Amino acid sequence: MSLVDVKVPDIGGFDDVPVIEILVKVGDSVKAEESLITLESDKATMEVPAPQNGVVKEILVKVGDKISEGTLIVRLEAEKGEAAATSSTSSASSVASPQPQQAPTPANTSADNKLATSHAAKAPSAAVVSGGGVPRADATRRTEVLVLGAGPGGYSAAFRAADLGKKVTLIERYKTLGGVCLNVGCIPSKALLHAAKVITEAEEMAHFGVKLGKPEVEVASLLNWKNSVIGKLTKGLTGLAKQRKVDVVHGKAEFVDDHHIRVNGDDGQSELVFFEHAIIAAGSQSTKIPGFPYDDERLVDSTGALELRSIPKRLLVIGGGIIGLEMACVYDALGSKVTVVELGPQLIPGVDADIVKPLHKRIEKRYEAIYLNTKVAKLEATPQGLKATFEGANEKVAPQPDVYDRVLLAVGRRPNGKLIGAEKAGVNVDDRGFISVDNQQRTNIPHIFAIGDIAGDPMLAHKAVHEAKVAAEVIAGHAVAFEAKTIPSVAYTDPEIAWMGLTEIQAKAKGIAYEKASFPWAASGRSLAMGREEGITKVLLDPATRRILGASFVGPNAGELVAEAVLALEMGADMHDIGLSVHPHPTLSETLAMAAEMAEGTITDLFVPKKK
Numbered sequence: 001m002s003l004v005d006v007k008v009p010d011i012g013g014f015d016d017v018p019v020i021e022i023l024v025k026v027g028d029s030v031k032a033e034e035s036l037i038t039l040e041s042d043k044a045t046m047e048v049p050a051p052q053n054g055v056v057k058e059i060l061v062k063v064g065d066k067i068s069e070g071t072l073i074v075r076l077e078a079e080k081g082e083a084a085a086t087s088s089t090s091s092a093s094s095v096a097s098p099q100p101q102q103a104p105t106p107a108n109t110s111a112d113n114k115l116a117t118s119h120a121a122k123a124p125s126a127a128v129v130s131g132g133g134v135p136r137a138d139a140t141r142r143t144e145v146l147v148l149g150a151g152p153g154g155y156s157a158a159f160r161a162a163d164l165g166k167k168v169t170l171i172e173r174y175k176t177l178g179g180v181c182l183n184v185g186c187i188p189s190k191a192l193l194h195a196a197k198v199i200t201e202a203e204e205m206a207h208f209g210v211k212l213g214k215p216e217v218e219v220a221s222l223l224n225w226k227n228s229v230i231g232k233l234t235k236g237l238t239g240l241a242k243q244r245k246v247d248v249v250h251g252k253a254e255f256v257d258d259h260h261i262r263v264n265g266d267d268g269q270s271e272l273v274f275f276e277h278a279i280i281a282a283g284s285q286s287t288k289i290p291g292f293p294y295d296d297e298r299l300v301d302s303t304g305a306l307e308l309r310s311i312p313k314r315l316l317v318i319g320g321g322i323i324g325l326e327m328a329c330v331y332d333a334l335g336s337k338v339t340v341v342e343l344g345p346q347l348i349p350g351v352d353a354d355i356v357k358p359l360h361k362r363i364e365k366r367y368e369a370i371y372l373n374t375k376v377a378k379l380e381a382t383p384q385g386l387k388a389t390f391e392g393a394n395e396k397v398a399p400q401p402d403v404y405d406r407v408l409l410a411v412g413r414r415p416n417g418k419l420i421g422a423e424k425a426g427v428n429v430d431d432r433g434f435i436s437v438d439n440q441q442r443t444n445i446p447h448i449f450a451i452g453d454i455a456g457d458p459m460l461a462h463k464a465v466h467e468a469k470v471a472a473e474v475i476a477g478h479a480v481a482f483e484a485k486t487i488p489s490v491a492y493t494d495p496e497i498a499w500m501g502l503t504e505i506q507a508k509a510k511g512i513a514y515e516k517a518s519f520p521w522a523a524s525g526r527s528l529a530m531g532r533e534e535g536i537t538k539v540l541l542d543p544a545t546r547r548i549l550g551a552s553f554v555g556p557n558a559g560e561l562v563a564e565a566v567l568a569l570e571m572g573a574d575m576h577d578i579g580l581s582v583h584p585h586p587t588l589s590e591t592l593a594m595a596a597e598m599a600e601g602t603i604t605d606l607f608v609p610k611k612k
């Protein structure tokens, strides 16, 4: 009988790597290259294969043992007629190199088999990522995971990677962490929108016999308060980074090659950082229309609008999308006369017309004008203000030129893919500046990942955060993938609009069969008690399975209601499930259950004549 000692081969210099699985038992016949055990380092999962055909005689390790190159793991009896390989450590070289394990089913598809059948997830390309690379002598900082950009995507990726045991460097060009969202986007706009809501509600209370008088707005104090909210959050992030020992480097970064990035600080200092893995989270910036007078401070983007330098008498908002309408809402409440000009045939294109209508109806009463199918062909700086010349789309007659005290340009955002030297790292960036990724957030360069706005629409913080966690976990060797069934959107206007899953516009464009049911908030006690009755909750459902396909809401607090519909979609809930889930009364959350009851024909809060 000739025995073969199988030892751990060269596993890339790792020591004390835990055994996580024994794949054979004594007496098993194994073929050459068949896996015997699985090891898992913090970088990779590896299998050690049999060097030749044989029968397992002895297993010398158990799950949990920590082993290194040369450790004896299995003794094989060589098959008759086969020469036994030598049994010394050097024989390890005759053992095939460890093989990266095929990615198992992504962890987050296992929740529900209803879900799995309706959602064919693309399998991750591989669960194992090799970092590697050789640091240049002039690299003054070395890191396992480099994160470029400290917005919600970037800081979430950095914190998750650090929590998984990685040495992380987070690079941010601005002095504070938090990116556009915390500093000049979502959070400050919500602070101002809250003030706007209180002002408008106070005004409207007069209809109910409560007269609060005309509010006096101290712009400087309002601004201080908004800045204090930002300060609390950004300070909190700095603390969280410290607690996790994430190195934060401030400066503008550009890739030098696929393992180095140069960071140029405001102080003129520059530093070369070597990284094993990188996560690009460099975000987006406002789109500009060529030929506009950008050096005139009366022309602002969302950042400028949030600075609230003063309250203009007449504000022109170019772009009737989310940013334009949220800022219009703020300035209207603060006393500006607002005009919105939108290129498309409706406000917030992409949202179903019945859902946008209540918003349109309310703001057209409050605002000076809303021009649809119209664009600003020319914007000129004059001493009196910015003069806008309009042009109608589809042969629509355009309004006469007009002069405004301030103009907000909010016609979309474009990704920063072309500003970071990504091409020097070999990362593909498309013409618009997007970096395409697989469902593990990996770019075409396997150890470089991209998340958030730069990795594709929709450009929303909550998408970035979820993608961030996937990227960090994949780098740590987890078999996960980003495969949310939907990413909800919210416009924090008054009334709010929120939607998730399929819209009717998409269903019609793609020829997807659906049924719909809408519950009007005029029948919601809670909505009426708030003095508002324009809201609608609409569900779209699969006619065959009755499962939810999409939901849209318009009304106060719609943004808080959409999350339940997201959960319903992720869990494969049908109309019965939603309608029979007991919702607290009286709440606006009931409206989703009532829409489901409308679909089921079980509603009692309204009379719906039976279909003949």
Ligand code: NAD
Pocket: 186, 289, 318, 319, 320, 321, 322, 323, 324, 341, 342, 343, 344, 347, 348, 349, 374, 375, 376, 410, 411, 412, 413, 458, 459, 460, 489, 490, 491, 492
């Ligand atoms: P958007 O794409 O939502 O809206 C831009 C609007 O401008 C569109 O309605 C478009 O038709 C219109 N438009 C384009 N060119 C025009 C022109 N020449 N003249 C007139 N109108 C024109 O973009 P946004 O509002 O700038 O927001 C940018 C991104 O930021 C979006 O991806 C948005 O989802 C995100 N964002 C989200 C929130 C939120 O979640 N609440 C808030 C702010 C921004």
